[in-house]
Amino acid sequence: MENSELHIVMVGHVDHGKSTVIGRLLYDTKALPEGTVDKVKRIAQETGKPFEYAYLLDAFEEEQKQGITIDTTQLKFHTASREYVIIDAPGHKEFLKNMISGASDAEVAFLIVDAARGVEEQTKRHAYILRLLGIRQIYVLINKMDLVDYEQTRFVAVKAEVAAFLATLQLQAAGFLPVSAYYGENLVQHSAKMPWYTGKSFIATLDSIKAKPTSSDQPLRLPIQDVFKFDQRRIIAGRIEAGELQVDDKIKLYPSGRETVVTEFANWASRDAKVEASVGQSVGIQLQDEFFNQRGEIITRSSDQQQPTVTNVVQTNLFWMGQAPLVTGQRYKLKIATQQVIARVLKVLKVTDSSTLATREDATKVQLNDVAEVVFQTETPLVYDLFTQQQVTGRFVIVDGYDVAGGGTITEHYQGDTQLDGAIFSTDGQDYQLNLFDQYCLTAGGQVVTHEYQGHYQIGAELPLKGSGYAYPTDFAILLAEQDRVLTVKAGRFSGSQALTDFRVQLPVVDSRGAQLNLTAPADLKAYLTERESLNDKTKTTFYQKWLDFNAYHQIVIEDI
Amino acid sequence: MDHLDELEAESIYIFREAYKNLGKLGLLWSIGKDSTVLLWLVRKAFYGHTPFPFIHVDTSFEMPEVLAYRDRVAAELGLDLIVYTNQDAVDQGMNPKLGRLMCCGALKTVALNQVVKKYSFDGLIVGVRQDEEGSRSKERIFSERNQQDKWDYTNQPPELWDEFKTDFPKGNHIRVHPLLHWTELDIWEYIQREGIPIIDLYFAKNHHRYRSLGCAPCTGTIDSDASTVSEIIAELKQTKISERAGRAQDQEDAYAMQKLRQSGYM
Numbered sequence: 001m002e003n004s005e006l007h008i009v010m011v012g013h014v015d016h017g018k019s020t021v022i023g024r025l026l027y028d029t030k031a032l033p034e035g036t037v038d039k040v041k042r043i044a045q046e047t048g049k050p051f052e053y054a055y056l057l058d059a060f061e062e063e064q065k066q067g068i069t070i071d072t073t074q075l076k077f078h079t080a081s082r083e084y085v086i087i088d089a090p091g092h093k094e095f096l097k098n099m100i101s102g103a104s105d106a107e108v109a110f111l112i113v114d115a116a117r118g119v120e121e122q123t124k125r126h127a128y129i130l131r132l133l134g135i136r137q138i139y140v141l142i143n144k145m146d147l148v149d150y151e152q153t154r155f156v157a158v159k160a161e162v163a164a165f166l167a168t169l170q171l172q173a174a175g176f177l178p179v180s181a182y183y184g185e186n187l188v189q190h191s192a193k194m195p196w197y198t199g200k201s202f203i204a205t206l207d208s209i210k211a212k213p214t215s216s217d218q219p220l221r222l223p224i225q226d227v228f229k230f231d232q233r234r235i236i237a238g239r240i241e242a243g244e245l246q247v248d249d250k251i252k253l254y255p256s257g258r259e260t261v262v263t264e265f266a267n268w269a270s271r272d273a274k275v276e277a278s279v280g281q282s283v284g285i286q287l288q289d290e291f292f293n294q295r296g297e298i299i300t301r302s303s304d305q306q307q308p309t310v311t312n313v314v315q316t317n318l319f320w321m322g323q324a325p326l327v328t329g330q331r332y333k334l335k336i337a338t339q340q341v342i343a344r345v346l347k348v349l350k351v352t353d354s355s356t357l358a359t360r361e362d363a364t365k366v367q368l369n370d371v372a373e374v375v376f377q378t379e380t381p382l383v384y385d386l387f388t389q390q391q392v393t394g395r396f397v398i399v400d401g402y403d404v405a406g407g408g409t410i411t412e413h414y415q416g417d418t419q420l421d422g423a424i425f426s427t428d429g430q431d432y433q434l435n436l437f438d439q440y441c442l443t444a445g446g447q448v449v450t451h452e453y454q455g456h457y458q459i460g461a462e463l464p465l466k467g468s469g470y471a472y473p474t475d476f477a478i479l480l481a482e483q484d485r486v487l488t489v490k491a492g493r494f495s496g497s498q499a500l501t502d503f504r505v506q507l508p509v510v511d512s513r514g515a516q517l518n519l520t521a522p523a524d525l526k527a528y529l530t531e532r533e534s535l536n537d538k539t540k541t542t543f544y545q546k547w548l549d550f551n552a553y554h555q556i557v558i559e560d561i
Numbered sequence: 562m563d564h565l566d567e568l569e570a571e572s573i574y575i576f577r578e579a580y581k582n583l584g585k586l587g588l589l590w591s592i593g594k595d596s597t598v599l600l601w602l603v604r605k606a607f608y609g610h611t612p613f614p615f616i617h618v619d620t621s622f623e624m625p626e627v628l629a630y631r632d633r634v635a636a637e638l639g640l641d642l643i644v645y646t647n648q649d650a651v652d653q654g655m656n657p658k659l660g661r662l663m664c665c666g667a668l669k670t671v672a673l674n675q676v677v678k679k680y681s682f683d684g685l686i687v688g689v690r691q692d693e694e695g696s697r698s699k700e701r702i703f704s705e706r707n708q709q710d711k712w713d714y715t716n717q718p719p720e721l722w723d724e725f726k727t728d729f730p731k732g733n734h735i736r737v738h739p740l741l742h743w744t745e746l747d748i749w750e751y752i753q754r755e756g757i758p759i760i761d762l763y764f765a766k767n768h769h770r771y772r773s774l775g776c777a778p779c780t781g782t783i784d785s786d787a788s789t790v791s792e793i794i795a796e797l798k799q800t801k802i803s804e805r806a807g808r809a810q811d812q813e814d815a816y817a818m819q820k821l822r823q824s825g826y827m
Contacts, residue, residue: 005564036803043815059695061816062715070715073698074691076744083564085742097719101701104721225574226581230610239574268609269755280562282573284608295581321719335724395722402728403718537727538584538683 005083006211009103011130012112013122014091017143019069021112021181022086023053025202028188031077032056053182057088070095072102081207091122096369097321100129107212108137116147118158119165125354131169132319132371134387134409139205140173145194146180152196168357177202218242219304221393223337224297227533228284235266235284236293241337241392244278250302253293255310255381256484259302260289292529296339298383298393308385308393312378312433313346315414316396319371322405326366326374333399334376336384337392343376375414380482387411423455425487427497432480432487436514439469444560457494465492469557476508479517481532516552565751569602572739574723575702576606579737582727583684587643589827590615592627593774594748594759595688595740601757602739614641616676620668621651622776630760643680647672657778662817670826674710677734686737687827692744694805696819702741708732710825745804746797753790764788773805781807
């Protein structure tokens with residue numbers, strides 16, 4: 001992308017000088033309004049503390065009083081040749097979640113290392129996090145050279161120490177620079193105090209960094225954000241996360257794999273009228289076929305070779321920021337781009353302490369600040385790419401309760417054995433996970449516990465239609481809206497599968513958990529699917545009340561009360 | 562895409578995430594330049610529609626030009642406009658002479674908290690920017706306020722890869738900040754590029770203009786001869802004076818804004 005801003009993040013151990021580097025840089029390049037510097041000088045005077053360049057970024061009273069950075073911030077800054085967004089990140093272990101929030105936005109990282117102290121705990125942890133975030137352009141600033149009398153030997157020793165550590169993470173620094181941020185040495189101009197250093201100053205280094213090439217030549221990934229029906233138009237809204245799209249392109253929608261053609265790009269301001277769009281643009285498109293679309297579907301171009309993977313089991317590299325640990329067997333919300341699915345932790349393959357790099361292989365929990373390889377099983381199909389091929393659809397976050405508590409990337413397809421939760425119906429090489437025969441049991445304290453029934457059924461198989469806690473009729477249909485399929489049961493046997501578009505309601509219809517759908521009038525199916533398109537977290541309760549009757553074929557079994 | 566295209570695309574993405582994922586949504590419309598850009602971006606995001614109410618917190622000390630402009634634009638565009646005043650405080654004679662922070666607290670912060678409760682908003686879109694002042698520089702794009710409208714700023718949850726905070730207990734609300742990454746200069750360059758109509762208080766008359774709009778008693782003008790958008794842009798590229806220098810409440814205390822914003826100020 002031409003003319004765009006380069007996002008760089010400063011990371012490293014607490015007190016190694018991340019905020020000071022940025023503060024001094026902004027001061028020396030006169031990037032700050034007078035008021036800002038005066039205010040910090042005034043505060044320093046009032047509190048009797050020396051002026052700190054870091055205070056130019058550490059705006060909170062708590063940050064200035066304690067001399068630490070608590071939360072991340074972004075500042076814009078420009079040189080003669082380019083615009084920059086500089087991201088300051090806190091160095092304390094307890095604020096790692098804020099460091100990750102800041103660093104996740106960066107293309108390039110500067111790892112700040114104190115020349116006198118060398119590699120410390122957060123130096124290692126931050127480097128590991130950079131690797132997990134997929135930030136591969138890393139420069140090392142060896143700061144506070146004033147404390148070691150600007151000695152070349154010390155620079156060489158720290159450089160070797162950092163390089164050796166990065167190598168254990170399969171990382172390689174793009175460059176090493178000696179600086180003294182407090183005294184402004186080698187930031188804006190080459191330092192006279194270090195004549196032995198013949199490389200570039202900090203600013204010259206920034207200007208030499210090549211921006212990431214535009215990824216419009218990648219295969220298209222357009223995750224659906226929403227479906228708008230404000231007027232007679234039906235507009236599919238989303239942001240192009242990779243590749244490009246043109247009017248008349250044949251597209252595929254995942255997870256269903258349905259195909260249609262783009263007929264138009266919507267616009268409001270006339271300057272936005274277009275027939276093609278590419279990566280980074282927020283667009284609205286109209287389609288030839290009026291499928292029932294919904295948020296979370298991923299649009300690709302049919303002509304592209306590289307298509308995403310659809311799965312119920314996904315292997316991840318994850319970092320955990322939650323106070324409560326991630327626990328095997330627990331369910332979490334997993335989000336990839338605009339997709340949101342319920343995911344259960346199937347296995348924790350390996351846990352690594354992000355600082356010591358010590359690993360454990362028999363873990364069932366992932367604790368705060370750990371990184372881990374975790375396998376999730378999702379309740380509904382998940383669409384993803386390997387992170388090495390597509391960044392946005394190859395990375396995810398985990399929500400525990402109300403907050404994002406984890407995140408990570410998908411770097412390999414899961415090869416292990418899977419034990420799906422629920423019964424599997426197989427037809428035409430497709431497996432459908434259905435929780436039709438689960439038991440819902442009331443246990444002590446009023447908790448409802450689900451006992452999952454696992455079985456595998458091919459076409460023609462007889463089904464366990466009556467069990468403890470459920471009873472189905474001998475003939476019914478199972479509507480799988482996300483997969484765009486309907487499975488049928490006749491005379492107690494799994495009898496067939498058809499596309500949703502070919503389906504006419506004649507039998508009772510249930511969803512994948514066996515809740516009856518309230519479809520009585522002929523127009524109900526269309527109304528149900530239409531309302532489903534605009535379903536969100538706030539409207540879902542009303543929607544489920546209206547359309548689903550869970551009690552029709554289920555009864556809670558009292559085990560204890 | 563140039564950097565204005567990128568900012569625009571990000572803001573539109575944020576508007577759509579808020580509209581899709583938050584329940585009842587409102588937009589805080591102060592009539593100034595940032596609010597004007599918000600209004601423009603809403604119509605881009607939703608193809609000419611403004612699918613949530615616009616809220617103007619009227620302190621009773623507003624500049625008459627602001628009120629006239631508000632009513633004219635709202636009528637022209639058919640906006641669903643909510644005008645809200647903390648009438649109790651106004652009736653009891655609240656004014657800046659009693660203390661600027663106290664006055665801002667009553668007529669803006671409390672009024673805002675009241676309007677959020679009155680209409681049970683789950684999400685409030687606010688045009689704050691990181692470069693305005695320190696506490697805003699530390700904001701998240703989706704930033705939670707609790708039932709008492711408090712901002713737990715020393716313990717903000719992670720926000721990464723545009724996966725925003727959309728899960729929160731009933732009664733709390735989310736402040737949505739679509740312009741967080743814009744600078745003052747970006748705002749003006751965008752206004753110029755898109756040809757967005759804007760209130761003329763920003764344009765110099767008799768060598769003075771407003772750089773930031775607020776209540777009449779507490780908002781000063783700056784010395785300027787910039788009477789067009791291009792002249793304002795040229796001026797901003799030269800100036801070393803901060804944007805909010807004319808806003809008296811900011812100067813009351815080194816951490817004035819942090820304190821106001823902690824209790825719910827925009």
